[in-house]
Amino acid sequence: MTFNFWGRSLTLNPFTLIKDTVETVVYHWKNKSINWPMAIYITLVHMAAVLGFCTIQDCKWQTCLLAFVLWPITGLGITGGVHRLWAHRSYDAHWSVRVFMMLINSMANQGSIYHWSRDHRVHHKYSETDADPHNAKRGFFFAHMGWLYVKKHPEVIKAGRTLSYADLEADPIVMFQDSMDPWFALFMCFVLPAMVANRGWGEDFWHGFWVAGALRYVMVLHFTWFVNSAAHMFGDHPYDHKSWPSENPFVSICAIGEGWHNWHHKYPFDYAASEFGVSTQFNPTKMLIDGFAKIGLVTNRKRAVGAWSKLKERRDNEERSSGGAADKIKST
Numbered sequence: 582m583t584f585n586f587w588g589r590s591l592t593l594n595p596f597t598l599i600k601d602t603v604e605t606v607v608y609h610w611k612n613k614s615i616n617w618p619m620a621i622y623i624t625l626v627h628m629a630a631v632l633g634f635c636t637i638q639d640c641k642w643q644t645c646l647l648a649f650v651l652w653p654i655t656g657l658g659i660t661g662g663v664h665r666l667w668a669h670r671s672y673d674a675h676w677s678v679r680v681f682m683m684l685i686n687s688m689a690n691q692g693s694i695y696h697w698s699r700d701h702r703v704h705h706k707y708s709e710t711d712a713d714p715h716n717a718k719r720g721f722f723f724a725h726m727g728w729l730y731v732k733k734h735p736e737v738i739k740a741g742r743t744l745s746y747a748d749l750e751a752d753p754i755v756m757f758q759d760s761m762d763p764w765f766a767l768f769m770c771f772v773l774p775a776m777v778a779n780r781g782w783g784e785d786f787w788h789g790f791w792v793a794g795a796l797r798y799v800m801v802l803h804f805t806w807f808v809n810s811a812a813h814m815f816g817d818h819p820y821d822h823k824s825w826p827s828e829n830p831f832v833s834i835c836a837i838g839e840g841w842h843n844w845h846h847k848y849p850f851d852y853a854a855s856e857f858g859v860s861t862q863f864n865p866t867k868m869l870i871d872g873f874a875k876i877g878l879v880t881n882r883k884r885a886v887g888a889w890s891k892l893k894e895r896r897d898n899e900e901r902s903s904g905g906a907a908d909k910i911k912s913t
């Protein structure tokens with residue numbers, strides 16, 4: 582069974598999938614390269630999410646609404662917080678915004694800002710190589726979540742040591758969160774939503790825990806992982822034809838504006854992580870950063886539109902001149 586999915590074919594043959602999966606597990610088992618603590622944790626939270634899904638019918642509507650709104654709220658802690666602010670330094674933020682971002686980032690519970698930024702900087706510098714933590718050349722599943730199940734490739738560890746994280750170490754908000762990891766993040770992710778639902782509208786604590794905590798958490802995890810998998814494999818490449826990252830509208834909806842990934846890898850310092858404005862490309866993260874800028878809490882928003890228009894002009898000129906040369910050859 583082969584699907585033509587945004588220009589690339591995707592084979593979904595159940596027999597091949599099962600065979601490949603078994604072979605991969607056996608390979609990592611023999612090599613002792615399974616990351617057991619993380620593999621057990623990721624498996625457990627997925628079981629908790631299934632339990633959350635089965636609990637939805639027993640929940641009050643306010644709890645379901647809380648789970649839903651925590652998708653963009655915690656998503657923003659990843660997209661606007663650890664990604665665009667800390668990993669890429671694409672804008673500057675007042676300490677109050679950084680505290681807010683740190684808190685909602687902790688609710689998203691994807692590892693500390695320090696560790697997430699470190700992996701992400703390595704990902705950008707060494708995309709689609711052995712040194713890329715979620716190298717998409719190792720397949721969709723590895724790029725999506727498989728990378729968390731196995732120990733890091735030695736090249737990833739080596740590459741991680743070559744980059745500087747001094748800016749992160751100098752930020753007390755980042756280092757506070759890192760020093761409290763993982764307990765603070767676990768509390769913010771699972772316990773706090775359950776407490777809000779319990780105290781706010783009398784919901785059963787565990788209903789809030791499984792639905793607004795676990796189920797919402799795992800959904801947002803997958804939405805984030807799609808950036809590393811789907812947005813590295815399916816979509817257009819208008820800015821850098823040779824790179825794997827793609828312009829993927831589906832991922833942008835899931836990850837509140839992070840699917841414009843061909844642009845983002847070409848210009849990682851751009852705070853919008855996309856070429857166009859929010860009326861053309863879905864990007865709630867940009868809207869929020871702009872909102873903070875309007876009230877003076879965010880400054881120095883970097884954009885790459887000028888650099889791109891210059892490059893585009895040069896490319897168009899080159900194309901015209903090579904086209905003109907081809908016409909000349911044809912006419913002789």
Ligand SMILES: [Zn+2]
Nearest residue numbers: 808809826842
């Ligand atoms: Zn990427």
Ligand SMILES: [Zn+2]
Nearest residue numbers: 701705845849
């Ligand atoms: Zn990035």
